[in-house]
Amino acid sequence: MTDASTLMQFLFALRSKGVTDARVLTAMEKVDRAAFIRGLFAERAYEDMPLPIPCGQTISQPSVVGLMTQALRAGPRDTVLEIGTGSGYQAAVLSHVARRVYTVDRHKRLVTEAREVFDQLGLTNITAFTADGSHGLPDQAPFDRILVTAAAEDPPGPLLAQLKVGGVMVLPVGQSDAVQSLIRVTRDERGFEYDELRPVRFVPLIEGLGRDG
Numbered sequence: 001m002t003d004a005s006t007l008m009q010f011l012f013a014l015r016s017k018g019v020t021d022a023r024v025l026t027a028m029e030k031v032d033r034a035a036f037i038r039g040l041f042a043e044r045a046y047e048d049m050p051l052p053i054p055c056g057q058t059i060s061q062p063s064v065v066g067l068m069t070q071a072l073r074a075g076p077r078d079t080v081l082e083i084g085t086g087s088g089y090q091a092a093v094l095s096h097v098a099r100r101v102y103t104v105d106r107h108k109r110l111v112t113e114a115r116e117v118f119d120q121l122g123l124t125n126i127t128a129f130t131a132d133g134s135h136g137l138p139d140q141a142p143f144d145r146i147l148v149t150a151a152a153e154d155p156p157g158p159l160l161a162q163l164k165v166g167g168v169m170v171l172p173v174g175q176s177d178a179v180q181s182l183i184r185v186t187r188d189e190r191g192f193e194y195d196e197l198r199p200v201r202f203v204p205l206i207e208g209l210g211r212d213g
């Protein structure tokens, strides 16, 4: 873990960017982001910036992780599906605000490495799979909450179908080379409601497994 003043600055930066939910801030205080970054960049784990991880992917900026977690409004009884495990950091934050987290990535290497960190940190309520998340996770569906951390042009149909009535999905939509919109989809008995939250930039959601997996 990092020293107290670095952690205070980290939490202060999160609050100043709009992460105000106490449960989210507590979760982010508990999860050591440096554990999810291998090599030299680990030194920069407490700066509010995205950083490179293997397979040409990125660990999202902490304030974006916080804002997305906050927008998801997950509670302690909820089962969450995350698409795009990446480093595993977002899943680890979710594991402190929800009951159970399923996370999938199309790169086997990222899933294997993330699992190692979940074990090391004792996060036993996360299950990670190598899979194409654009199909969701039919065997474990439906979900109370779905968080997508790669950008699709539109919300994938299978993910909408796997969201419970009363459920919430947060995802970036738009083309990968442009600024995307973070949207929140809420499902009720009558259908789906869409809210646009803020501009974001994510790597694209790509169909099929990665070449290593």
Ligand code: SAH
Residues within 6 Å of the ligand: 057, 058, 059, 060, 083, 084, 085, 086, 087, 088, 089, 090, 091, 104, 105, 106, 107, 110, 131, 132, 133, 134, 149, 150, 203, 204, 205, 206, 207, 208
């Ligand atoms: N949430 C991650 C960051 C995700 S980066 C973290 O906290 O570190 C986006 C991830 O989405 C990448 O790892 C990429 O491999 C993955 N991805 C892209 N398309 C996918 C798909 N169809 N299914 C599953 N994962 C996908």
